[in-house]
Amino acid sequence: MLVDGLIYSLFLHFIFLSSTYALMTYGMALICGIMRIINVLHAGFIMFGGYFAYTLFIYFGIDPLLSSIILIPIAFILGFSIHRVLLARLASISMQMTLLLLFAIWLIAQNLALLVFTADPRMIASRLPYAFEIYLGGVSISFQRIVLLASFILISFSTYILLNRTMLGKAIRGTSQDEEAASYCGVNTKLIKDIAFGIGTVLASMFGALATVLYPIDPFFGTVFQFKAFVITVLAGMESIIGVIVASMMIGAIESVAGFYLKFGLLDIVTYMLLLVILIIRPQGLFKG
Amino acid sequence: MKSIYRILVIISLVIMVSIPKISGADGIVRYLLWVLLIITLSSGWNIIGGYAGQFSLGHSVFYGIGAYIFVLFFHSFKIHWALSFFIAGVFSVITSIIVGVPTLRLRGGYFAVGTLTLSEVMRVWANNAPEVFKGGVTGVAVTLPEGWSPIYSYYLMLSLTVVSVAISYFVKNSTLGLKLRAIKDDEDAAEGLGINVLRCKVAALMLSSLIVSLAGAAQITFTAYVSPDSVFGVKRSLEMVLACLLGGLGTLYGPIIGGALFEILARILWGFPHLHLLIYGGIIATLIVFEPRGVIGIADRIRHILKSRLFLR
Amino acid sequence: MLEGANISKFFGGLAALKNVSFSLNMGEIVGLIGPNGAGKTTLFNVITGFTPPSSGIVRFKGRKISGLKPHKICKLGIARTYQIVKPFSNLTVLENVVVGMVSGRRKLSLSKARSEALEILKLVGLENKESIQAKNLTLMDKKMLEFARALATEPEVLLLDEVCAGLNPAEIHRAVQLIKNLQKQGLTIFWIEHIMRAIMAVADRIIVLHHGEKIAEGTPREIANDSKVIDAYLGEKYLLG
Numbered sequence: 014m015l016v017d018g019l020i021y022s023l024f025l026h027f028i029f030l031s032s033t034y035a036l037m038t039y040g041m042a043l044i045c046g047i048m049r050i051i052n053v054l055h056a057g058f059i060m061f062g063g064y065f066a067y068t069l070f071i072y073f074g075i076d077p078l079l080s081s082i083i084l085i086p087i088a089f090i091l092g093f094s095i096h097r098v099l100l101a102r103l104a105s106i107s108m109q110m111t112l113l114l115l116f117a118i119w120l121i122a123q124n125l126a127l128l129v130f131t132a133d134p135r136m137i138a139s140r141l142p143y144a145f146e147i148y149l150g151g152v153s154i155s156f157q158r159i160v161l162l163a164s165f166i167l168i169s170f171s172t173y174i175l176l177n178r179t180m181l182g183k184a185i186r187g188t189s190q191d192e193e194a195a196s197y198c199g200v201n202t203k204l205i206k207d208i209a210f211g212i213g214t215v216l217a218s219m220f221g222a223l224a225t226v227l228y229p230i231d232p233f234f235g236t237v238f239q240f241k242a243f244v245i246t247v248l249a250g251m252e253s254i255i256g257v258i259v260a261s262m263m264i265g266a267i268e269s270v271a272g273f274y275l276k277f278g279l280l281d282i283v284t285y286m287l288l289l290v291i292l293i294i295r296p297q298g299l300f301k302g
Numbered sequence: 303m304k305s306i307y308r309i310l311v312i313i314s315l316v317i318m319v320s321i322p323k324i325s326g327a328d329g330i331v332r333y334l335l336w337v338l339l340i341i342t343l344s345s346g347w348n349i350i351g352g353y354a355g356q357f358s359l360g361h362s363v364f365y366g367i368g369a370y371i372f373v374l375f376f377h378s379f380k381i382h383w384a385l386s387f388f389i390a391g392v393f394s395v396i397t398s399i400i401v402g403v404p405t406l407r408l409r410g411g412y413f414a415v416g417t418l419t420l421s422e423v424m425r426v427w428a429n430n431a432p433e434v435f436k437g438g439v440t441g442v443a444v445t446l447p448e449g450w451s452p453i454y455s456y457y458l459m460l461s462l463t464v465v466s467v468a469i470s471y472f473v474k475n476s477t478l479g480l481k482l483r484a485i486k487d488d489e490d491a492a493e494g495l496g497i498n499v500l501r502c503k504v505a506a507l508m509l510s511s512l513i514v515s516l517a518g519a520a521q522i523t524f525t526a527y528v529s530p531d532s533v534f535g536v537k538r539s540l541e542m543v544l545a546c547l548l549g550g551l552g553t554l555y556g557p558i559i560g561g562a563l564f565e566i567l568a569r570i571l572w573g574f575p576h577l578h579l580l581i582y583g584g585i586i587a588t589l590i591v592f593e594p595r596g597v598i599g600i601a602d603r604i605r606h607i608l609k610s611r612l613f614l615r
Numbered sequence: 616m617l618e619g620a621n622i623s624k625f626f627g628g629l630a631a632l633k634n635v636s637f638s639l640n641m642g643e644i645v646g647l648i649g650p651n652g653a654g655k656t657t658l659f660n661v662i663t664g665f666t667p668p669s670s671g672i673v674r675f676k677g678r679k680i681s682g683l684k685p686h687k688i689c690k691l692g693i694a695r696t697y698q699i700v701k702p703f704s705n706l707t708v709l710e711n712v713v714v715g716m717v718s719g720r721r722k723l724s725l726s727k728a729r730s731e732a733l734e735i736l737k738l739v740g741l742e743n744k745e746s747i748q749a750k751n752l753t754l755m756d757k758k759m760l761e762f763a764r765a766l767a768t769e770p771e772v773l774l775l776d777e778v779c780a781g782l783n784p785a786e787i788h789r790a791v792q793l794i795k796n797l798q799k800q801g802l803t804i805f806w807i808e809h810i811m812r813a814i815m816a817v818a819d820r821i822i823v824l825h826h827g828e829k830i831a832e833g834t835p836r837e838i839a840n841d842s843k844v845i846d847a848y849l850g851e852k853y854l855l856g
Contacts, residue, residue: 247412488702496718
């Protein structure tokens, strides 16, 4: 009975972890597919979303779930503008420079947050109306995890519909697969790239806002997730929602099991080595879109 | 090398060598130690970031490996410091191959993010594994050999800086340097001409990591301290990039000028520890948008404007 | 010398090449023509190793080269030019050629390479422009530079991709003369071209691709009168005459 319970709770842990990871990676995978570079600003957007939700809660009592909805237009405009003004031109000239610029912007954002909010972790999770424990099959879990899981399902579904069933989604996928061909088909690839970056920003920020439901936020919030998002993005290949989910599950599984045995810090080395191996054998990811 | 430059180099070398002999120059010597350090690091980064055009965002990983391996062998295993240096370099070069081969093959920032994540991974590991990384989170003070004075460190750093700049010079004027310039310009065309692009990039990375790791080991002799945050941190990586960008990416003298400028900046920011990274990020962003070729680029522009003005006269 | 057997290349569901076979004999000039999107450049990319074939084999002097990396294939003796010129913009004309000399089959030292590079520049008529940065050249000069650079690697087979595009008649004539010259010097040439009068006059044989498939092969005269080819070009017969 004890072993059963252990497996069951590990399984629950795995489900929650994987869904969280997948949700956090969507934004990065989308931008990666469209711009063909790893968005190091991803962590910055997550942090932005987190502090946004935090501020709205502290000063206006607005629930993070609602904040994440409010974020959608705001984050979109933010991402769209950053891409249009700073990145679009640079990306066609030099990818390396674009990367460095994204990195510099992230640094600025992170350190501004450090100045304004200080390094103290800010916790609002405990003050939420659904911060209670429930029992699921004998294991106690915070209800927030259920909330996060539900958000994950909702967002995954909406993003899937957006990418696969709308004209916009088709344009985005077409542009990321073959820009020249897409422009021949009449797609305004410049605009599409701006839009895609905006959507990626929205996804990252929403994750940040939703994460405050469970985690405390500090300026280094995104950093922890960014590494994993990177690994998952590489594993998943780009453009594929399913790919991201499956890859997240793989990482989630590894972490749930190995994290049990390996000392903290060593697990990251193992994951990193795995990343290098994947880059050698199948850099386009396991699920080419 | 043009003869006037040769004379200037010799003069500056003579000056640098004689400075410690001047009495009361202790403060200058200590200041110069930091300048030499950043010049070395910047020259090292320049080989992979400037010549090869592959930006490494986590170059501190090699710096930290150099530092920690040196401490491990010199401090813990009591091995002679010169040999410890050598071993530190070897570890770093091996790491550069392990990271470089999978990531430099691909386009799209895998290398940049690869080094960045590794430096963070190492930092976290070092924080949690004091058996391997002496001192763990808090770091450890390193006892230097009997009778060691900062002047020894000075000559050590000076030699290292000269060697780094010399390596940079030889790479720039060698076949490898030419191939790297071609790769930077058009990787596919380079590959089609028979250039083994991956091998060239990895070679540049190996040289770069060697220089940076030796600097990481050498700086222990005057900081007498090592900790995960101080050697594996993002700040260190950024400083190398910033100094290189400031002076002029991909040039020979850029890292030197940039290093000197950077130290001045560091002195100014000394009183505001919270602003460091913010200002670094701001300067890098500004440079990228307006003048990626740094001081040398600005000098070129001015020269251009003057030339055309004089011409029109 | 150079042959491909049943080369196919798929990009996702799209077939860029379907069972294309070809064979070049030493010293030949073989033309490769076909409407836009026929797969010609894709075939070159497969031959030079830039993209692996989905199926089929490429053989050079009897040895299988499909699957090798581009730099190895260059070192074996196959060089190419590109449809849209790709010079090393920030390098001078001389340096561009030197790169070819130090990376190709011979791997000379830098000083030796410089003097030999000048010889090649004379061949293409660029000897007076050696210190000009490649980005400041005219289109014609850039194309000549591509020739020079490819020749610097001492190839036995030269793949030319639409050399004459964007050139005026005088320039086309100069390019064709150069190609004839190269054939005299023993090079085998595989040449993609749209400007028919240039290629028809010079090629020994012509292969025609359409929608990724080989639809005809023969002498220029045979091709010019082949109804399948004429259909493919849809009334561009006047060009073939």
